[in-house]
Amino acid sequence: MDLMGTRVSVELWADDEARGRELVVDVMNEYRRIDAGMSTYKPDSEISRVNAHAAEGPVPIGVELMSMVERSLELSVASHGAFDITYDSVGYLYDFRARKRPTEDEIKEHLGAVDYRHVVLDAERRTIAFTQPGVRINLGGIAKGYAVQHAAEMLRARGVEHALLNAGGDTRVIGDRRGQPWIVGIRHPRVADQVVTRLPLVDEAISTAGDYERFFEENGQRYHHIINPSTGQPTQGILTVTVIGPDGTLTDGLDTAIFVLGVAAGLELIESYPDYETIIVDAAGKIFYSSGLAPPVH
Numbered sequence: 510m511d512l513m514g515t516r517v518s519v520e521l522w523a524d525d526e527a528r529g530r531e532l533v534v535d536v537m538n539e540y541r542r543i544d545a546g547m548s549t550y551k552p553d554s555e556i557s558r559v560n561a562h563a564a565e566g567p568v569p570i571g572v573e574l575m576s577m578v579e580r581s582l583e584l585s586v587a588s589h590g591a592f593d594i595t596y597d598s599v600g601y602l603y604d605f606r607a608r609k610r611p612t613e614d615e616i617k618e619h620l621g622a623v624d625y626r627h628v629v630l631d632a633e634r635r636t637i638a639f640t641q642p643g644v645r646i647n648l649g650g651i652a653k654g655y656a657v658q659h660a661a662e663m664l665r666a667r668g669v670e671h672a673l674l675n676a677g678g679d680t681r682v683i684g685d686r687r688g689q690p691w692i693v694g695i696r697h698p699r700v701a702d703q704v705v706t707r708l709p710l711v712d713e714a715i716s717t718a719g720d721y722e723r724f725f726e727e728n729g730q731r732y733h734h735i736i737n738p739s740t741g742q743p744t745q746g747i748l749t750v751t752v753i754g755p756d757g758t759l760t761d762g763l764d765t766a767i768f769v770l771g772v773a774a775g776l777e778l779i780e781s782y783p784d785y786e787t788i789i790v791d792a793a794g795k796i797f798y799s800s801g802l803a804p805p806v807h
Contacts, residue, residue, distance in 0.1 A: 516675070516676075516677060517537070517540050517656070517675065517676045517677075518674070518675045519533055519536045519537070519660065519672065519673070519674045519675070520672065520673045520674075521533065521664060521669050521671065521672035521673075521683075522669070522670070522671040522672070522687065523669065532664060532667065532669065535663070536660045536663070536664065536674065539656070539659065539660050539663060540656055540660065540676065543573075543652065543655070543656045543659070544656075546571070546573070546574065547574070547577070547648050547652045549597065549601070549645070549647050549649075555570060555571060555574055556574065556646065556647075556648065559574075559637055559646065560597075560645045560646060563637050563638050563639040563644070564638075564639040564640075564641060564642045564643070564644060566638060567629075567631060567634065567636035567637065567638040568636055568637055568638065569634070569635060569636050570635060570636065570637050571635075572635070574637075575630065575632070575635050575637070577648055577651065577652070577655060577758075578594070578628065578630060578637060578646070578648075579630060579632075580651070580758060580759075580762070581594045581625075581648065581650075581651055581762065582594075582625055582628060582630070584651075584759075584762045584763070584766060585625035586625075587766075587778065587781065588766035588769075588770060588778055589770075590624070590625060590738055590739065591737075591738070591765075591766045591767075591769035591770045591774075591778075592650060592762055592763075592765050592766035592769070593623060593624070593625045593738035594625065594628070594646040594647055594648060594650070594651075595622065595623050595624060595625055595627055595628065595644055595645065595646055595738070596623055596647065596650075596736045596738045596741075597645040597646060597647030597649075598619050598620075598622035598623045598643055598644050598645045599611065599616055599619045599620055599622075599623055599736060599741035600645075600647060600734075600736045601645055601647075602615055602616075602619065603732070603734070603736070605723040605725055605732070605733070605734060608725040608727070610727075610732050611741075616740075616741040616742065619643060619741065620740075620741045621641075621643075622641065622642075622643035622644045622645070623738050623739075623741065624738075626640075627639050627640045627641060627644045628644070628646065649734075650718075650761065650762060650765040651758060651761050651762040651765075652761075653676040653677055653678070653679040653761060654676075654679040654681075654714065654716050654757040654758045654759070654760055654761020654762065655757065655758040655761065656676050656679075657674040657675065657676050657679050657680065657681040657714070657757045658681050658714060658756055658757030658758050660674050660681075661674050661681040661682075661683050661757070664683060665683055669683060670683065670684045671683060671684045671685065671686065671687055672684070673686075673691055677722070678716055678717040678718060678719065678722065678764075679714070679715075679716045679717075679757055679760070679761050680693055680710075680714065680715050680716070680757075681713075681714045681757040682710050682711070682712060682713060682714075683712060684711065684712055685711045685712070690709035690710055690711050691709070691710045691711070692707050692708070692709055692710075693707065693708050693710055693715050694706075694707045694708075695707075695708070695717060695749070695751050695788060696717075696719075696749075698719050698720065698721050698748035698749040698790055699721075699748065699794075705749070705788070705790060705796060706788065706796075708753065710753070712755075713753055713754065713755060714753070714754055714755065714756060714757035714759075714760045714761075715751060715752070715753045715760060716751070716752050716757065716760035716761040716763070716764045717749060717750065717751045717752075717764060718735060718749065718750050718764040718765050718767075718768045719748065719749035719750075720733040720735065720743070720744075720747070720748055720749070721733070721748075721749075722734060731743070735765060735768050735769065737769050738769070744768055744769050745792065746771050746772075746791060746792050747767075747768050747771065747772070747775075747789060747790070747791055747792065748790045748791065748792060748794070749789075749790045750764045750765075750767045750768045750775065750787060750788075750789050750790075751764065751787060751788045751789075752764045752767065752779070752785055752786070752787045753785065753786045753787075753802075754782065754784050754785035754786070755784050759782070759785070760785065763778070763779065763782065763785060763787070764787075766778060767779065767787055767789065772789055772791055772797050775787065775789060776789070776797060776799055779799045780799070780800065785799075786798075786799045786801045786802045787799045787802075788802065
């Protein structure tokens with residue numbers, strides 16, 4: 510099924526086929542529900558309502574969106590602003606399908622609105638406000654990971670012991686694949702149908718951010734959807750970042766943060782998350798591994 514601008518799927522084992530099919534439907538309904546609230550492409554979504562009114566004053570929001578924004582802001586602080594949901598204050602000016610990008614002047618005009626510190630949460634009243642007009646938030650860098658993590662927790666609570674949930678570059682596995690680890694391949698950022706490496710996973714999340722997901726090329730330059738919050742331009746220097754760890758929401762956010770930070774600062778960031786590892790492919794095609802991952806032996 511297509512949702513959240515990507516393909517979403519679920520594969521699970523259940524002793525009873527009818528029960529298994531019912532669980533699959535439940536997962537797809539959760540994917541749809543999350544997309545309905547968090548999609549900036551839907552004018553009636555909760556996040557679109559926030560973007561339309563939060564500069565005027567505090568907007569009441571639900572528990573789920575509050576939690577997502579809180580976690581996003583925590584990651585903004587940890588990554589020194591490399592992960593920033595306000596990137597969309599400039600990001601919305603790009604249309605990758607239409608091969609459209611903003612001019613230098615348009616970026617300059619909107620860049621001041623990109624700063625996670627413009628987002629003010631009131632946990633007690635459960636409201637969100639923006640400190641100035643022109644600020645927009647977008648959870649595209651974290652919502653798909655949240656969707657697979659949330660659905661995995663739902664399945665586990667219902668007794669499922671083996672499952673694979675996927676939303677584009679975000680995957681969450683429950684348990685193993687009936688006695689064997691799940692094998693997840695990291696696609697080669699430039700060669701179709703090739704993988705950089707394959708990883709055996711048991712009960713973990715894996716998220717990949719790549720400059721090949723949504724992009725167009727113009728005059729030999731690639732314009733892709735991972736925007737550097739400090740420049741308003743697509744991030745240069747990295748082709749793909751993969752993060753593995755126990756929580757899909759965090760693996761999804763971290764892969765974006767590392768992509769923007771670059772190799773050295775990205776490897777430094779992942780070391781502050783003891784249960785998480787990363788594999789980075791830089792613009793020259795060189796592969797880097799965090800300290801807990803040994804490079805494969807050829």
